[in-house]
Every structure is written in structure tokens, then in C-alpha cells.
Amino acid sequence: MRRVAGRTRRGAFTVALSVLTVCGLTLSATAAGAAPASPGDPDGPSVPAPTAGSSTPALPGTVTSGRYVVALAKAPVATYTGGEQDIPATKPQPGAKVDVTAENAQRYSAVLNTEHQEVAASVGAAPEKSYTTAFNGFAADLTGEQVAALQKDPAVVSVTKDTLRVTTDDHRSTDFLKLSGSTGLWSTLGGPNQAGKGVVIGVIDTGIWPENPSFKGDALGTAPDANNPYKAYRQGDTIIAKKVNGGTFTGTCQTGEQFSASLCNTKIISARYFGDAYLGSKTPLADFKSPRDGAGHGSHTAGTAAGNNDVYVGAQSGRISGVAPGASIAVYKALWEAKDPTLSGGFTSDLVAAIDQAVADGVDVINYSVGAPTESPATDPVALAFLSAASAGIFVSASAGNSGAGASTLDNTQPWVTTVAASTVQRYxxxxxxxxxxxxxxxxxxxxxxxxxxxxxxxxxxxxxxxxxxxxxxxxxxxxxxxxxxxxxxxxxxxxxxxxxxxxxxxxxxxxxxxxxxxxxxxxxxxxxxxxxxxxxxxxxxxxxxxxxxxxxxxxxxxSSSSTIPYPQIIGFSSRGPALATNQDVLKPDLAAPGVDILAAVAPPSNDGKSFARYSGTSMAAPHVAGLAAIIRAKNPTWSPMAVKSALMTTATDTKTRTGAANTDVFAQGAGNANPSSMLSPGLVYDSSDNDWLAYLEGLGTNLGTGVTAKDPSDYNAPSFAVGQLAGSQTLTRTVTATTPGLYRATASVPGYTVKITPSILNFDTAGKSLSFTATFTRTTAPLSTYAMGSVTWQGAGKTVRAPVALRSTTVASTSNKVDITGSGSASWQVTSAFSGAFPITAYGLAPVNETPDEVSVTQSKQYAFTVPSGSHLARFQTVVAAAGADIDLYLYRKVDGKFQQVAASASGSANEKIELANPPAGDYVVAVLGYTDPPGQSSTPFILRSAIVTNEVGKGISVSPSNPNATAGQAFTVTATTTVPDPSKAYVGWVQYPDLTGTLVEVAKAG
CATH class of the missing domain: 3.50.30.30 (Glucose Oxidase; domain 1)
Structure with a gap:
């Protein structure tokens, strides 16, 4: 289930030292108290955090009830290009929406539904809900054994627990962005009501409060308006709106609790709700079983993106407007307000259903102010659904998250999504x-x-x-x-x-x-x-x-009537990069937008009777970008989603630090703060589409069976440059397309590096022409293992096109941090050295994996003491749980000056946790397994703790070739590890170490 930022991250707890006996790898267990909840700051003024100092709250079994979302490898209707049973392609042409009613779409959808039934039946399950438009997969109740079986099926991309996801929530942001006023952007478009006209923004959130003046519109007629071709009208239960790109949006006004069909109008042109999983969980609601907003969050994001212009709020605050007042709003309620605020949010399966419907309806822009405090993988069902949405021509704006200011705290990091950080406006x-x-x-x-x-x-x-x-x-x-x-x-x-x-x-x-x-x-x-x-x-x-x-x-x-605080600044809670799921090779967030003290429409019942309130969060920043994207699409209706993203990023400007200096931290601000005055004519755009995204996924090791050649994520054609492991020198390739013809010259600057752009001059004789260039980054004085940040800029035709850069220099770069071998066998990968000369490589191990069966209940912990010998290279701990619906966490502590200090934790929303500590300091350690949620109907969770320590011993069943190559700086060579296991029925772990003490983990699975 997802909230408006995932499950609250749990903190450390005190280890009961008196009952622990240090005994090498002999494990002893004892029960102890649960970890207290982390005192994190909540998102938005209406979502409280757990009480600090209390026991870890046990989520009800319905949160992790054994319902999973299964993603299959075949393309959904939105991206299908033909080849299945002679069914022609169903992917729409640029500017058109997916026609799910077409015969070919119906035929192909039936093929996918049949496969859903067959795949589920192969493990004795049945789909509860199938998705075929933006996402190919199904939701089903599964046992642990069924999950394990499906994960081995080559037709399956991922099996993801249906988890709760949450909202990630110049005094006026529209003034600060220079949209309003006689010289603002709106005036150049013909006025605010023309901004975004003919564009539909789909808002996936908590619903809408339709009576708010920000959403006032005319009653829907029953025929097109000859004077306004983009004005929505009703035909029976269907609402139709012609769009500026020539396509047609079709929606409906779904009735429900306190929501009648008459509440849709020419501003709210569709409203639906999705709650099969959430409502099925029987969580007590403080909400409406309808598109009506019970929280206020959805009304706020919708009003920020596309609320009406010049709406009176009150004497103190005056009047407000959405970013794109001319755009229409389509509501997809998939997040729910619970009586217990910690259970508010929406399940993955409901969110995927909402995305699926938004793509089928034909929205142009999606705002997704939802996320988690930990990064979702590229194979997450929501991520894959958004890939199809982007393929169908839909721009997706998503919040970065509110888990800052620490590093690598953001979510929604897929390259086909625009990830938005939160910045300030002028403060009261x-x-x-x-x-x-x-x-x-x-x-x-x-x-x-x-x-x-x-x-x-x-x-x-x-x-x-x-x-x-x-x-x-x-x-x-x-x-x-x-x-x-x-x-x-x-x-x-x-x-x-x-x-x-x-x-x-x-x-x-x-x-x-x-x-x-x-x-x-x-x-x-x-x-x-x-x-x-x-x-x-x-x-x-x-x-x-x-x-x-x-x-x-x-x-x-x-x-005080004055303002002394510099702005815009990246607010402290805004989540930061680098993105770990991309191996730090794709720069995130993409850009920043106002997300602090944003005044917009809300739901009165949950906001002390108020119709407007100030909310803060990256949830508020994302709809600013959604509104700006709507303005771009209205002006340039044929532009792809990634062209829109590029225009926003390459025209952005730096935010400020507390002192007022320029902020150059690209992991905080991305490309910078959105700058609407330049975005409509960026000069050049870095574009990408389906094959680029599939090549990126293949480059991450995700085999989709598409036949697309894998690409290093650093070479993805993003309007940014990022390399997480740069050994000496690396060359990246980019392609840019001109929106304004002319001669463009390149400049680049990254402290501690020389940057060579080839060619350094690009000549575009016509708009639409594409040319490629390479950027070679060579380390000179940059400190190792530290990020250097800068930019690559093209200037010409009166335009400045700037792309941010983040480089992390290492002595060694390896294509594999971990390789898998079953029993006795071998595995190969590529290694690049930053220097020339002798490059000694040593294989340590094999270390047997010890398995300790045990069980733990909610609020209980089991603790295991062990010693890491001097010179050890790897300590690895993993919990394995077969029961569906369980959730346990794993913590690692080291004894320092007589006290145990936490050194690592694995606390995801699942029960299978893992900690790997490279080159651990010698000493006494404790592993603690904490119960968080028991399987439905059980009072405890059985688990196996798998532990292994790779010491300084060599020649214990593993060898490496070459062992002492003569490396050439910047040139990759092949390394092969070979294992000979003494007992095929056991699992082992090895470590291949490079001269800089980094290495590759070799995981050896049981052969029998």
C-alpha cells in the first residue's frame, strides 16, 4: 500500500547487552524490546507521524495480506508494436490516445488476459484484477511458495507486494514563476485562461472537492461548442473533450457517496475512484466512497496544477490561481483517508488501475504526488505503468519525496518520469x-x-x-x-x-x-x-x-512586512539523490518547483472547515511542473513527454543556499528551479522514447525479452550526465534536436575534471534536425569516491541549453557488484582501472552460508552475536521468509567503546531483508531481527537467518583470472571467477577484491 511516503522508516532500538555472548559464528538468540518509530517530520499539516519513543506500531495484516502485483514481460496495449498472433500494433501514433475499444486492442487485450489466467493457474492462483492498457499484469492473493514459483517464470518481470503508498506533501507561486502580470508568461499566451487550454491533466490522488471555486465550471452540454472546440460535453454517461493535439479525451463522472454526475463540469471533466484493494482491507475510513476528497491533498494538487484563475481566498491572502488555468482536470482517486492517519494511502494495485484508466481515457499529463521513503526499483508495477503512459505520449510529473535532507532518499527515479524537488518562494x-x-x-x-x-x-x-x-x-x-x-x-x-x-x-x-x-x-x-x-x-x-x-x-x-530569507531554496525535507536504483548513473531529481507554503483548494472536513490551506511537500512541487507541462503541450502539442521534460530542465535556473549564493548541488535541485519564461522555446531538446527506456532497463540487468540491446544507464539520452563509478575517463553520447535552428557552441565545467565535447559546435539548419555529440570526462584533481558537480551547456540562436553533471571518481569501475553462480561454475564481468600498470586481483573464500531457523512475533526481536576476525572482507546477513504477508526487519550493531552502535539496517516493506558490509572492522557484532507484521492468522513469523563472513583466507574453492593483469587506464578488461564447491548442497559466498579494496561479491547457490 502506498501513502501520500511509504511505511514510516523505523529507527534503532537498544540492544539488551547482558544476555549476549560473543561467540564467533555460533549464533545465540534472545527476545528484546521493539524498535521505536523514527521521529520523522510528517508530510503536510494533516498527516501525523508515529509517536516517538513508543513501541513500533504493528500494521494490520491487511497492509501486507498476501496480495501481490505480478508484472509480465509482454508489452501492454499502449506500447504493443505487433507480432503476437498476427495482431497488428496497438500503440497509438504521436498525438493520439490509446483506443482500447478498437478491434485490435480488444484482441490483444484478450491475449494478455488469457496469459494472466495461465500464469496464475500455473501456481494454483487466480487473478483478482487484470491490467492490460498501461501495465501488463495482474493482482492476486499469493502464498510465499506461489511467489517464489512466479519469480522463476520467464514470462514474469516482477512480483511485488501490494503495499501502501503515501502522498509526498512572490508569496504566490504563480507570481514567483512569472506567470502572472502584464509581462508574465500567461499574457503572451492570450491570458491565463489560455494557459493549458486543450490539455487534460490527470490527477492521481485523494480525489477532489468539486464545490471549491478553483474548480468552478459550466454545466456540461450535450454537443460540441462551435466557439470553443476544447470545451467538454456529455454523451450519455461519457464525457468527451477534443484536445489541442487533435486527440480526444473520453471520461465519466462516477457516482458514489456525496458525489453525483452533475458535479463534473467543464473544469472537472472526469472523476473516478479506485479502491478494490484498499476498501477490501476494511480499514476504517474517514473518507467518501466516491471521487470526493476526504483528505484535501488531491484537491490541493489539482488546484495547484490547473485551478481557475483569480479565485478569492480572503482579505489576507487575496486571490490565487493554478499554474495552467486553461487546462481541464480528470480525477483518479486511488488514495484514501483512514481514521488512523498512519494507514491512509493507496495500494499499488489500485494506483496501477488508476494509471491504466488515465492512459485509456487519453490524458496528456499525469500528476503523481505519491511515493515512499525508499526508492522503488525500475520493475515496480507503478514504474512500468508509467513507462507505458510515457510511450502513449503522456507526461508524468512525480514528487521526489519528503525524506530529505539525507542522500539517496528519493523515489520515482525512473528516467521516463519527471522527478520534482521542492523549493521555496518568498516567505511570510x-x-x-x-x-x-x-x-x-x-x-x-x-x-x-x-x-x-x-x-x-x-x-x-x-x-x-x-x-x-x-x-x-x-x-x-x-x-x-x-x-x-x-x-x-x-x-x-x-x-x-x-x-x-x-x-x-x-x-x-x-x-x-x-x-x-x-x-x-x-x-x-x-x-x-x-x-x-x-x-x-x-x-x-x-x-x-x-x-x-x-x-x-x-x-x-x-x-514583519519585509522578507530577508533568500529564495528559492531547496527545503530541508525535499528528498535528495543520488538514485541508487540506477546505479547512480541517472541524475535525480530532475528539477525543482515551489513546494513550501503553497495556498490552494482543500477539503473542508479535514481542514477545520477551510476551503483553502497552505500545504508543504514535494507533493505540492510536482503539480507546479504538471501545470507547466500542460502549458508547454498546449503551445507545442506534438512534443514528446521527454522533449517537454528536457525543455523544463535545460532552461531551469539555480536555487540558492541559506546565504543567498547559487546552489550547485544537483542532487538537491536537479537541473535547478523551473523557469517558465524560457521553457516554451528551449533551443535544443534531449529526446527519448520506448527503445531508449527498454535499453536502459536491459542495462540495469532487467531481461524483458524485447531483443533491445542493453545500454549503460549513463548513456541514456537524458538532459543530464551522471556516472556513479568513473575510473579515470569515460565518454558519454547524447543526441539533441533543435527547436530553434542555428549554430550552437558547447562549454562545460566540472571541478576536478577536464571535459571534452566532440564536436564542440553543432549547426542546425532546420528545426527538428537531430545531431549527436560525445562528452569525455577525465579526472584530474577530483577527490576519489566524492561527487563533483557541474554542467554541459550549449549556447546559440539566443538560447542557453544547460544540462547538470554529477561524476563520482573511483580507482576501479566494475560492471557487476555481485555475480551469481550455482555450485561449481564460473561468471565473468568487465572491470576498468583508472591507472595503468599492475592490477592485482584476489579471490577470498569461499565462506559457507550458515542457516539458523527461528521465528519472531510483532514487537519482538531476536538477537545473534558474532565476531568479525581481523582482515575480513565481507559480512553478509539475510532473512528468508516463506510466509506471505509477513514483514520483519534486520539491524546490525557493532560494539564500540563498550557500547553497541547501529552500523546498518534493512527495513523495507517485506520480510526478506539483507545487509552486506564490505571490509567490516574487526570486533563484536550483533544482528537483530525485529518482528513488524505477522502473516495473516499467525502469531509469529518463521524465518531463516543466513549469515556468512568472508575472512582473509584464499583458495577455499574460488579462483580468479586474470589474477595480476597489466591494466591500461580507462580500458575495460574481462574478469572471471571460478568456483569449486566442497558440498553442492550448501550455499557459499566469495569476494573478488581489487587494488582499491572494493570488490565483487560472488554468491554461490546450492546445486542440489
Whole structure:
């Protein structure tokens, strides 16, 4: 199930040291307490995080109930190019939508449905729902044994647990983006109502609140409007809209709870809901079984992307507009609001169904403000469905995630998706004048008049007796003591629970104001708080808290009309790259857009009766890009989705740091902040399509059986350059297509590298002409194992076309971090050295894999002690679980100065976890297995802990050839590992090590 950011990431827990005995690889187990939930900051003001310090919450069995989504290798209808039973191609021509009613589409869909039945039946299962338009696969309840069998079927690409996914949530962003005003972009298009006209934006989210003025439209007629060819009309239950690209959108207004067919209009031209899996889970709802929005998130994203122009919000905020007011909205509700907010979200199968329908309906743009705190693989069903959507000509804007500011925290990283980070606009500010004479400036939208001077107290010292310190400091609901708070301004720590819950708690206890202090880099937010509030950023947050902890402290909250905070900045919560699923060879995020304090439509029941509210998150940034894409498509209707993406990226501009300097961190901002004034005429575009994406997947090792030649992901034709392992020098190839003819000259700069562009001049005599070039990056002074960031820029015809670059230099680059061998056998791969000369390679092992059967229940942990000998090269631990619906986590601790410290964790949404530690320090370690969700109907989860340590021993059943080659810098050569196992019935692990101490893991499976 997916939420509006996956399951909350769990934190560490204290190891019960007294019961552990260090005993080499002899494993001993003991029960201990569960890990507390991580006090991560929630996305948006209405989604709380778990209570810090509490036991890990056990999700109900319905979250991981044994329902899986099975992806099959054959192309879906949207991308099928012929060859199956003499059925002609069903992939639409450029500009056309998929015609699922056509005879060929019906015939091919029947072929796919038959295969679904056969594949499922081969393991004794039956499809519950089949998908054939944008995604070829089915959802079904499966046992662990059935999953294992399907994973071996060559017709199957992936088997993915149907998990919960979540929303990833110049004071006006449209002003900041220079869309409005007499010189803004809208004026050049004929006014705001022409921006995006003839384009349909599909919003996959929590639904819509149709009565909001942002979605007001005319009643649907029953015939086309001769004066407005793009105006939607109704024919029976079908809503039809002609599009600017010559295609036709067909939708419907699905009725349901508090949602009638009359609520669709010329703005909301379709509304559907998808909840087979979620509603089937019987999760108690705080929602409507209809397209009506029960959360507010979907209304907010729809209003941001395409809400009406000049909508009055109130005296303080004035009027607002969506980015593309002329565009139409199609609603696909696949995310649901639960009474328990931690269970809100949508299952993968429902989201795939929504994408499938959006492609069939013929939308032009999809906004997907959904994600997870860990990166989804390229074979994820949602990712594959979006590949087909892009192939059908649909631009997909997706949020990067709200798990920043750490590295590699983003999601939605597939190259056919545009991944959007969140940036700030001009902030509303206020000042906190403290009684010690110091004044601090912070972000506020609620200090409209002076408050104070008043007594200023720290929540940490103002809670009812017995309240845990963290809960008190963070102003959890019900913790503050009115006798200590009434009439005072309260200091609360950010984190742990929803920001709005903090001010609501202050108000409940009688407080008259709040100062919210950031103690880590999250980025201040101007929420609509219950009492006048200011949020103070780091490092000042700690200083304010320290003063509040003193006796007789006072504070005054003062409104400010000035703005001193540089903008746009990448907000702290915005997820960062590099993307691990691409082997760090595709740069993500792609670009940034406003995502902080965005005022837009919401659902009143879940927003204190308000029709508009300020939300923050990459969920808010993605619809800005969706709206901009709609504007581009209305102006250039024949452009492909990747041409649109390229135009947005290559015209983007740098964001700023806290000091106001240019931000050059491409893993935070991608290509930079969206710049609408240049996007309609970028000069050159880096385009790509189906075969490029399939070659990219093959390059990642995904065998789709398409016959497309694999391509190094670094060579994918992206409007960016990324190499995760650059050994000395590497040459990448790109092709650009002119939108404006002329002579273009290249410049490039990456600190610590020389960059050679060949040819350095490209001459385009006509628009539409494509030319290729190479970029050779050669390391000079760049530090090893550290990213260097820069750009490759083409200038000509009055255009500047800039692509970001991220390079990580290594001594050795290997095409395989892991190879698989069954029993005695061999495997080969390519290695490149950054230097010339002797290149010694050593094979260590084989180490036998020890298997320890055990079981663990929810909130319980089992712990295993062992010692890593000096000189070891690899420690590997893995849990293997056969039961469907289980979820356990794996943690690794090392004893340092008498205390155990966490050094690694594997805490995904499944039960099969793995930790691999290369060149581990010698010492005492503990592996802890934590129960999170038991299989349905069971009180514990049986598992096998597989452990192996590759020590400094050589010649124990593994050899490598060549063992001491004479390498030439930058030239790849072949390495072959050969295994001779002493016992074919056992599994082993080996390690092939290179001169820089990196290596390739050799996993040897049982042969019998």
C-alpha cells in the first residue's frame, strides 16, 4: 500500500547487552524490546507521524495480506508494436490516445488476459484484477511458495507486494514563476485562461472537492461548442473533450457517496475512484466512497496544477490561481483517508488501475504526488505503468519525496518520469523578540498582529506529570498542563508529530502563541496554525529553546512586512539523490518547483472547515511542473513527454543556499528551479522514447525479452550526465534536436575534471534536425569516491541549453557488484582501472552460508552475536521468509567503546531483508531481527537467518583470472571467477577484491 511516503522508516532500538555472548559464528538468540518509530517530520499539516519513543506500531495484516502485483514481460496495449498472433500494433501514433475499444486492442487485450489466467493457474492462483492498457499484469492473493514459483517464470518481470503508498506533501507561486502580470508568461499566451487550454491533466490522488471555486465550471452540454472546440460535453454517461493535439479525451463522472454526475463540469471533466484493494482491507475510513476528497491533498494538487484563475481566498491572502488555468482536470482517486492517519494511502494495485484508466481515457499529463521513503526499483508495477503512459505520449510529473535532507532518499527515479524537488518562494515572516534583548526572524503566516510581551515557556517544562521528555518537548496532543501554559507563548520542538497538532495542543492548554524551533535541517514552514506562531530555522532554533528553558523568560511575536530569507531554496525535507536504483548513473531529481507554503483548494472536513490551506511537500512541487507541462503541450502539442521534460530542465535556473549564493548541488535541485519564461522555446531538446527506456532497463540487468540491446544507464539520452563509478575517463553520447535552428557552441565545467565535447559546435539548419555529440570526462584533481558537480551547456540562436553533471571518481569501475553462480561454475564481468600498470586481483573464500531457523512475533526481536576476525572482507546477513504477508526487519550493531552502535539496517516493506558490509572492522557484532507484521492468522513469523563472513583466507574453492593483469587506464578488461564447491548442497559466498579494496561479491547457490 502506498501513502501520500511509504511505511514510516523505523529507527534503532537498544540492544539488551547482558544476555549476549560473543561467540564467533555460533549464533545465540534472545527476545528484546521493539524498535521505536523514527521521529520523522510528517508530510503536510494533516498527516501525523508515529509517536516517538513508543513501541513500533504493528500494521494490520491487511497492509501486507498476501496480495501481490505480478508484472509480465509482454508489452501492454499502449506500447504493443505487433507480432503476437498476427495482431497488428496497438500503440497509438504521436498525438493520439490509446483506443482500447478498437478491434485490435480488444484482441490483444484478450491475449494478455488469457496469459494472466495461465500464469496464475500455473501456481494454483487466480487473478483478482487484470491490467492490460498501461501495465501488463495482474493482482492476486499469493502464498510465499506461489511467489517464489512466479519469480522463476520467464514470462514474469516482477512480483511485488501490494503495499501502501503515501502522498509526498512572490508569496504566490504563480507570481514567483512569472506567470502572472502584464509581462508574465500567461499574457503572451492570450491570458491565463489560455494557459493549458486543450490539455487534460490527470490527477492521481485523494480525489477532489468539486464545490471549491478553483474548480468552478459550466454545466456540461450535450454537443460540441462551435466557439470553443476544447470545451467538454456529455454523451450519455461519457464525457468527451477534443484536445489541442487533435486527440480526444473520453471520461465519466462516477457516482458514489456525496458525489453525483452533475458535479463534473467543464473544469472537472472526469472523476473516478479506485479502491478494490484498499476498501477490501476494511480499514476504517474517514473518507467518501466516491471521487470526493476526504483528505484535501488531491484537491490541493489539482488546484495547484490547473485551478481557475483569480479565485478569492480572503482579505489576507487575496486571490490565487493554478499554474495552467486553461487546462481541464480528470480525477483518479486511488488514495484514501483512514481514521488512523498512519494507514491512509493507496495500494499499488489500485494506483496501477488508476494509471491504466488515465492512459485509456487519453490524458496528456499525469500528476503523481505519491511515493515512499525508499526508492522503488525500475520493475515496480507503478514504474512500468508509467513507462507505458510515457510511450502513449503522456507526461508524468512525480514528487521526489519528503525524506530529505539525507542522500539517496528519493523515489520515482525512473528516467521516463519527471522527478520534482521542492523549493521555496518568498516567505511570510515574523519576529520573535525575546526578553534577553535578542530578536530572531522566522517564517509565519499567522502573526498578523503583535502578541505580547508574554511569559515564554518551553513545552519540555510545561507538561503534565509523567509525560516523556520528547513528547512534552514536541507538544504532542494532550501533554501540556494548562496551569503552566495558559496565557503564555510556548516553545515547541519540531518533529515527531504533525506541525499543526503542536499549535492545536498549545491552544487547547490555553497558550496564546507558539514558537516552533527547528533542531535539525528540515526547513521552516508557514503553516496555518491554531495560534499565532513562528517557526525558527537552525541554528537559531536551539538558541531560542535554550532561552525558553530559563526562568522568567518572555517573548513578543511581531509581524514583519519585509522578507530577508533568500529564495528559492531547496527545503530541508525535499528528498535528495543520488538514485541508487540506477546505479547512480541517472541524475535525480530532475528539477525543482515551489513546494513550501503553497495556498490552494482543500477539503473542508479535514481542514477545520477551510476551503483553502497552505500545504508543504514535494507533493505540492510536482503539480507546479504538471501545470507547466500542460502549458508547454498546449503551445507545442506534438512534443514528446521527454522533449517537454528536457525543455523544463535545460532552461531551469539555480536555487540558492541559506546565504543567498547559487546552489550547485544537483542532487538537491536537479537541473535547478523551473523557469517558465524560457521553457516554451528551449533551443535544443534531449529526446527519448520506448527503445531508449527498454535499453536502459536491459542495462540495469532487467531481461524483458524485447531483443533491445542493453545500454549503460549513463548513456541514456537524458538532459543530464551522471556516472556513479568513473575510473579515470569515460565518454558519454547524447543526441539533441533543435527547436530553434542555428549554430550552437558547447562549454562545460566540472571541478576536478577536464571535459571534452566532440564536436564542440553543432549547426542546425532546420528545426527538428537531430545531431549527436560525445562528452569525455577525465579526472584530474577530483577527490576519489566524492561527487563533483557541474554542467554541459550549449549556447546559440539566443538560447542557453544547460544540462547538470554529477561524476563520482573511483580507482576501479566494475560492471557487476555481485555475480551469481550455482555450485561449481564460473561468471565473468568487465572491470576498468583508472591507472595503468599492475592490477592485482584476489579471490577470498569461499565462506559457507550458515542457516539458523527461528521465528519472531510483532514487537519482538531476536538477537545473534558474532565476531568479525581481523582482515575480513565481507559480512553478509539475510532473512528468508516463506510466509506471505509477513514483514520483519534486520539491524546490525557493532560494539564500540563498550557500547553497541547501529552500523546498518534493512527495513523495507517485506520480510526478506539483507545487509552486506564490505571490509567490516574487526570486533563484536550483533544482528537483530525485529518482528513488524505477522502473516495473516499467525502469531509469529518463521524465518531463516543466513549469515556468512568472508575472512582473509584464499583458495577455499574460488579462483580468479586474470589474477595480476597489466591494466591500461580507462580500458575495460574481462574478469572471471571460478568456483569449486566442497558440498553442492550448501550455499557459499566469495569476494573478488581489487587494488582499491572494493570488490565483487560472488554468491554461490546450492546445486542440489
Amino acid at each position: 515572516e515574523a519576529k520573535a523578540k525575546l526578553g534577553n534583548g535578542v530578536t530572531y526572524t522566522g517564517v509565519s503566516t499567522t502573526v498578523g498582529a503583535t502578541v505580547g510581551p508574554k511569559p515564554f515557556v518551553a513545552a519540555q517544562n510545561s507538561a503534565v506529570s509523567g509525560t516523556p521528555t520528547d513528547a512534552a518537548a514536541r507538544c504532542y496532543t494532550g501533554v501540556l498542563d494548562p496551569a503552566k501554559v495558559a496565557g503564555k507563548i510556548v516553545q515547541c520542538d519540531r518533529g515527531g508529530n504533525a506541525r499543526l497538532e503542536k499549535s492545536a495542543e498549545v491552544k487547547r492548554a490555553g497558550g496564546v502563541g507558539m514558537v516552533l524551533t527547528d533542531l535539525q535541517d528540515l526547513g521552516p514552514i508557514g503553516d496555518s496554525h491554531s495560534v499565532p506562531s513562528i517557526e525558527i530555522d537552525i541554528p537559531d532554533g536551539q538558541k531560542v529553546k535554550d532561552y525558553a528553558l530559563t526562568s522568567a523568560a518572555t517573548a513578543t511575536l511581531v509581524p
